[in-house]
Amino acid sequence: MSARDEILSAIRTRRVKNAPRPARYAPPPPESDLVKQFADRARRTAAEVQILNDLSDVPAAVADILRGKNMEAAIHLPPHSPFAALDWKTAPGLSLESKSPGPDDAALALVPFGIAETGTLVNPARDSAPASWHFRPGLEIAVIHTRDILPHMENVFARIKQSGALPHTINFVSGPSRTGDIEQTLELGAHGPKALAILIVEEA
Amino acid sequence: MKPRVGLFVTCLVDLVRPQVGFAAVKLIELAGCDIEVPATQTCCGQPAWNSGADKHAADIARQVVDAFESFDYVVAPSGSCAGMLRIHYPELLKNDDAYATRARSLAAKSHELISFLVRVRGMKDVAARSNVRACYHDSCSSLRENGVKTEPRTLLASVNGLELSELKEPEVCCGFGGLFSVKYPEISERLANDKIADAQATGADTLLGADLGCLLHLAGCMEKQGKAMKVRHVAEVLADIHGPALGEPR
Amino acid sequence: MTASTPQEFPAEAHAALSDETLKVALRRLKTHFALGRQLAFTRYGDMEALREQGRAIRDYALSRLDSLLESFERQVKSRGGQVHWARDAKEARDIILKILRETGAKTVTKGKSMVSEEIALNPFLEANGMHPVETDLGEYIIQLRKEPPSHIIAPAFHLSKEQVAETFRESHTELDPRRSLEERTTLVLEARRMLRAQFEAADAGITGANFLSAEEGAAVIVTNEGNGDLTRLLPKTHIVLTGIEKVVADLDDVSVLLRLLTRSATGQDISSYVTVMLGPRNAKEADGPENFHIVLLDNGRSRLIGTEAEDVLRCIRCAACLNHCPIYGAVGGHSYGATYSGPIGAALNPNLLGVSAARHHTNASTFCGRCAEVCPVKIPLPKIMRYWRAREYASGLAPKAMTFGLGLWAFAAKRPALYRFFSATVAWTLRKLGGKKGHVHALPIMNGWFAVRDFPAPQGKSFHHLWAHRK
Numbered sequence: 019m020s021a022r023d024e025i026l027s028a029i030r031t032r033r034v035k036n037a038p039r040p041a042r043y044a045p046p047p048p049e050s051d052l053v054k055q056f057a058d059r060a061r062r063t064a065a066e067v068q069i070l071n072d073l074s075d076v077p078a079a080v081a082d083i084l085r086g087k088n089m090e091a092a093i094h095l096p097p098h099s100p101f102a103a104l105d106w107k108t109a110p111g112l113s114l115e116s117k118s119p120g121p122d123d124a125a126l127a128l129v130p131f132g133i134a135e136t137g138t139l140v141n142p143a144r145d146s147a148p149a150s151w152h153f154r155p156g157l158e159i160a161v162i163h164t165r166d167i168l169p170h171m172e173n174v175f176a177r178i179k180q181s182g183a184l185p186h187t188i189n190f191v192s193g194p195s196r197t198g199d200i201e202q203t204l205e206l207g208a209h210g211p212k213a214l215a216i217l218i219v220e221e222a
Numbered sequence: 223m224k225p226r227v228g229l230f231v232t233c234l235v236d237l238v239r240p241q242v243g244f245a246a247v248k249l250i251e252l253a254g255c256d257i258e259v260p261a262t263q264t265c266c267g268q269p270a271w272n273s274g275a276d277k278h279a280a281d282i283a284r285q286v287v288d289a290f291e292s293f294d295y296v297v298a299p300s301g302s303c304a305g306m307l308r309i310h311y312p313e314l315l316k317n318d319d320a321y322a323t324r325a326r327s328l329a330a331k332s333h334e335l336i337s338f339l340v341r342v343r344g345m346k347d348v349a350a351r352s353n354v355r356a357c358y359h360d361s362c363s364s365l366r367e368n369g370v371k372t373e374p375r376t377l378l379a380s381v382n383g384l385e386l387s388e389l390k391e392p393e394v395c396c397g398f399g400g401l402f403s404v405k406y407p408e409i410s411e412r413l414a415n416d417k418i419a420d421a422q423a424t425g426a427d428t429l430l431g432a433d434l435g436c437l438l439h440l441a442g443c444m445e446k447q448g449k450a451m452k453v454r455h456v457a458e459v460l461a462d463i464h465g466p467a468l469g470e471p472r
Numbered sequence: 473m474t475a476s477t478p479q480e481f482p483a484e485a486h487a488a489l490s491d492e493t494l495k496v497a498l499r500r501l502k503t504h505f506a507l508g509r510q511l512a513f514t515r516y517g518d519m520e521a522l523r524e525q526g527r528a529i530r531d532y533a534l535s536r537l538d539s540l541l542e543s544f545e546r547q548v549k550s551r552g553g554q555v556h557w558a559r560d561a562k563e564a565r566d567i568i569l570k571i572l573r574e575t576g577a578k579t580v581t582k583g584k585s586m587v588s589e590e591i592a593l594n595p596f597l598e599a600n601g602m603h604p605v606e607t608d609l610g611e612y613i614i615q616l617r618k619e620p621p622s623h624i625i626a627p628a629f630h631l632s633k634e635q636v637a638e639t640f641r642e643s644h645t646e647l648d649p650r651r652s653l654e655e656r657t658t659l660v661l662e663a664r665r666m667l668r669a670q671f672e673a674a675d676a677g678i679t680g681a682n683f684l685s686a687e688e689g690a691a692v693i694v695t696n697e698g699n700g701d702l703t704r705l706l707p708k709t710h711i712v713l714t715g716i717e718k719v720v721a722d723l724d725d726v727s728v729l730l731r732l733l734t735r736s737a738t739g740q741d742i743s744s745y746v747t748v749m750l751g752p753r754n755a756k757e758a759d760g761p762e763n764f765h766i767v768l769l770d771n772g773r774s775r776l777i778g779t780e781a782e783d784v785l786r787c788i789r790c791a792a793c794l795n796h797c798p799i800y801g802a803v804g805g806h807s808y809g810a811t812y813s814g815p816i817g818a819a820l821n822p823n824l825l826g827v828s829a830a831r832h833h834t835n836a837s838t839f840c841g842r843c844a845e846v847c848p849v850k851i852p853l854p855k856i857m858r859y860w861r862a863r864e865y866a867s868g869l870a871p872k873a874m875t876f877g878l879g880l881w882a883f884a885a886k887r888p889a890l891y892r893f894f895s896a897t898v899a900w901t902l903r904k905l906g907g908k909k910g911h912v913h914a915l916p917i918m919n920g921w922f923a924v925r926d927f928p929a930p931q932g933k934s935f936h937h938l939w940a941h942r943k
Contacts, residue, residue, distance in 0.1 A: 210698025399838025442925030
């Protein structure tokens with residue numbers, strides 16, 4: 019018998035229990051303002067959060083953030099990034115890079131879903147958003163539209179399934195990379211980004 | 223008619239500290255019950271059950287069921303013995319056709335002493351006096367098997383002259399664990415030392431508890447190390463029965 | 473440091489009890505993880521309903537383990553992934569080596585995986601010419617030190633930052649020997665730099681899985697560092713190694729378990745990263761592994777189904793039971809001499825290592841019940857430990873002195889009149905021995921008791937004697 023058949027048959031022969039499928043879990047109801055809840059929870063994970071009036075404000079905000087961190091005025095955009103279409107002249111001196119970001123670089127991502135319950139960004143891997151770009155840079159700047167902020171993780175899974183074929187990877191990101199492995203003391207930037215900035219764009 | 227209570231004395235009270243048994247009798251009578259002490263009881267069988275000696279444990283459990291099933295209530299001045307009757311007997315005798323149902327019905331009417339007084343009999347206070355600064359040790363079985371937490375504190379609050387302070391880590395085990403204390407003495411001692419340090423830091427001069435096993439272990443460790451703190455079963459204080467504390471010179 | 477064996481538990485525990493660095497680390501574990509957990513659940517609200525849901529989700533999955541695994545396999549295959557089944561540790565090691573050889577891999581980055589420890593994968597890969605690199609910071613440190621992990625989720629918690637600095641200095645010989653390594657931040661950044669090069673160079677990545685979902689065919693991992701993702705995404709081949717019991721019905725069930733896992737483990741509402749891995753990259757996707765393999769390990773798990781220890785399969789490896797265990801809190805993880813330590817180790821190890829080999833793990837418990845109280849999926853851990861003790865006793869594997877003593881005691885306990893006589897005699901004797909000082913200092917028997925304690929002398933006559941002669 020193959021290992022597969024032997025394991026499955028052992029499970030079937032020994033089984034006694036017949037536990038019922040539990041009713042669907044109802045997570046704690048979201049707070050009245052999803053965007054506020056999202057921003058609040060994201061800040062709790064040590065992400066920096068700003069609210070912008072319009073997508074056209076992104077270039078200036080990116081330049082501001084880089085300046086505030088004394089970082090080089092360069093931002094990495096993946097090929098086919100929707101942000102390539104923005105008017106980057108509003109952020110003079112800022113250069114756009116298309117190669118893969120290094121551990122001290124900054125990268126910009128458009129995030130299709132957010133979770134209010136935990137302040138989490140959800141990134142299904144896709145053509146315009148390589149999954150590794152959420153982990154390679156030193157700073158990730160994530161842009162999310164208010165309408166894409168959903169109450170719970172379950173809502174996000176439902177939306178992704180509705181949209182058709184599943185991607186190879188879905189990355190849930192809550193705050194910058196961290197570790198407590200040395201003396202149980204929190205340090206940011208273990209392997210992934212040392213900082214995460216979220217730009218929430220208020221749009222219909 | 224008064225309810226009839228069978229006192230499960232426990233082997234340690236019988237052997238080491240009979241006055242805890244008399245304190246229990248006094249408190250149960252104050253709570254408006256008639257008390258009897260079946261002569262065919264010995265031990266609840268915990269040492270066998272916890273060691274995995276199921277056959278011995280089952281024999282002893284059947285003996286306890288026989289001796290106590292005719293009472294309205296069974297009360298033990300120990301959380302772990304009460305837990306044995308309430309939780310483990312039904313498990314232990316579940317495949318014994320003659321005893322499974324009887325073990326479950328015994329379990330349903332068995333109680334740890336203090337929780338019986340407060341929860342079942344509605345006792346709110348006692349007429350006792352004790353000029354001590356006390357702290358209270360929740361045994362793991364009282365706390366987690368019997369859900370006893372507020373009951374001893376409620377009654378102790380009514381003891382004249384007694385001042386009660388709380389441990390920092392009241393939910394942590396003292397390291398007794400029955401035969402564990404003999405099998406792994408060094409680990410047991412470390413846990414006792416942590417508990418004793420916690421108790422001493424409260425400024426209390428007396429450590430009270432409802433499980434004689436924990437108390438003998440803690441008093442024994444303190445004695446060995448020359449740490450002066452009186453250790454007593456809570457029932458003694460509530461019943462206004464005094465005399466030397468555990469391990470104290472007579 | 474060489475790893476100890478489970479049989480050496482008493483000696484290892486003895487040494488651990490006087491290890492001051494360990495004592496400090498264990499105290500930190502309590503204040504950071506245990507307190508963090510409590511705060512996280514208080515913030516959340518109805519923790520009891522959440523735990524009950526977690527238990528029910530795991531019970532449902534375990535009672536349909538076969539069909540869920542088949543569904544999982546179907547889904548993974550439909551997206552171009554491959555699923556391998558391993559009856560035991562050796563089969564799993566061989567499968568992994570074969571995949572690595574077929575893809576021409578040499579450097580293998582690894583995400584943190586207890587199953588990898590369980591099957592002793594690293595030494596096997598090294599012996600076969602591979603270069604495995606642990607990338608979780610804690611795992612990386614102990615790999616450099618050639619130590620086993622001392623905790624399920626904090627493998628290097630037992631070390632001080634000075635010890636880590638010393639290890640880095642000895643291992644990273646290409647760096648300036650005069651560099652300062654006093655700050656934790658410096659240590660973390662040095663590891664970040666050293667490991668980034670390994671990620672870029674790796675031919676294959678191996679991770680575990682915290683959960684598998686049957687309906688979607690997904691493997692899910694949680695990390696805080698992002699090392700699991702760089703392990704998955706950068707190399708050409710990604711292998712997921714996990715136990716067959718990890719599967720649940722769907723991603724909604726995973727969502728519930730994630731709420732329990734991170735709160736119970738580190739006190740976080742969610743970990744920095746949760747990664748749902750569904751297959752190899754497709755033509756349209758910008759990055760990701762070209763080859764995606766799942767290795768499903770049994771290694772005795774199926775043997776537990778239908779036994780009284782079955783509930784242990786619900787475990788989601790959060791380590792809350794370790795963080796709240798007084799025994800683990802006194803002796804630490806290395807004392808156990810096994811991959812799994814603490815209460816969950818005591819419940820798992822008799823099945824993995826043998827009832828006799830793991831007897832100290834199951835016996836070194838006071839049954840205080842704190843582990844079951846904090847378990848996010850309500851595993852009755854003391855009940856399972858007791859089950860293993862009963863198996864040990866019934867198989868005649870318990871120490872003879874103990875079974876003899878228990879037998880003698882039980883003989884009397886079943887005969888009340890005889891028992892009365894003995895207890896009265898013992899009470900009287902101890903009272904005499906106690907004399908005026910009120911306690912007994914030593915006896916020729918019960919060495920375990922008198923090694924660390926005196927015995928408070930009995931009051932004299934037994935309760936039953938006094939009761940029979942009252943008034």
